[in-house]
Amino acid sequence: MKLTTLLLTLCLAGTATFAQKVKYSKEERKEMNRYLFNEGFDTASDKKVSTIILKDNTEYQGYSKSWEKQRGQILSITIEDVDTGKPMKFAAADIAEMYLYATEREKSMKAGKFISNMRNYSTKKYSKSVTNDAIPYENQIVSLKNKKEPKAFLMQVINPEFNEFITVYHDPFASETISTGFAGAPAFGGGVIKSYYVKKGDKVMWLHKDDFEDNYDFLFGDNAEFMKKYPKNSVEWDYLSFLIYQYTEMNHG
Secondary structure, three states: OHHHHHHHHHHHHHHHHHHOOOOOOHHHHHHHOOOOOOOOOOOOOOOOOEEEEEOOOOEEEEEEEEEEEEOOEEEEEEEEEOOOOOEEEEEHHHEEEEEEOOOHHHHHHHHHHHHHEOOHHHHOOHHHHOOOOOEEEEEEEEOHHHOOOOEEEEEEEOOOOOOOOEEEEOOOOOOEOOOEOOOOOOEEOOOOEOEEEEEEOOEEEEEEHHHHHHHHHHHHOOOHHHHHHOOOOOOOHHHHHHHHHHHHHHHOO
16 A cells, blocks of 8 residues: 555656646747857957956056966956056956957957858857957956866856846856768857856856756746746756846846
8 A cells, every 4th residue: 555655656746747847839949049148258359448447446448468367267467558558467356347359350260150050040149259349257256167266257247138137157168069060061050058157146156068957946946937937847058048038037027
């Protein structure tokens, strides 16, 4: 009798879990597959004026000349003052926010990469790959890959339009899923970035594709309406930017 009851309980639990899975239409999946993050850039133009705002609200403007990095994240930056031409070095720990411009070379590389993959035409915006806008960075205390001693870095915000609750930062060392194609022809599929740095509340973490399900409740679990519409067993890592956008919209009510 006890064994029968146990089997029935397990069966009902399995059925309930299965019932929670949401099926989406082809149109909904196409919408979910849109990539809404800004492009990540790893260089800065020395032809356009960068802006640095320190934690005491002092503002400096100049041309980016050099920087120190660790795993691609900025530890310090040196600019040439726009008025005096004098070099000035700033530690990431002293900077609140910073605005740089991508180099023409890197923009061209991003544009070429965009054109070479057919998947991008239905998921990304070309303008984000070749942006002429200032690129925002902000100071965060981060443990690189969740393993290193936490340090202050200047990290590029890639969702500035919808980062009220969750901020996503570019991971310069992130790998991508492999795309396939024929010689001389655009590739298909692939190109999905496998990791980002993510901040929610006071917690900043390195989030990898393989750890997405384990952290799903941390990211979205405080919004019951969202969890009902997008339960973690119904969505994929590829939809991360869409999910964060939707979570932000639904939190606004």
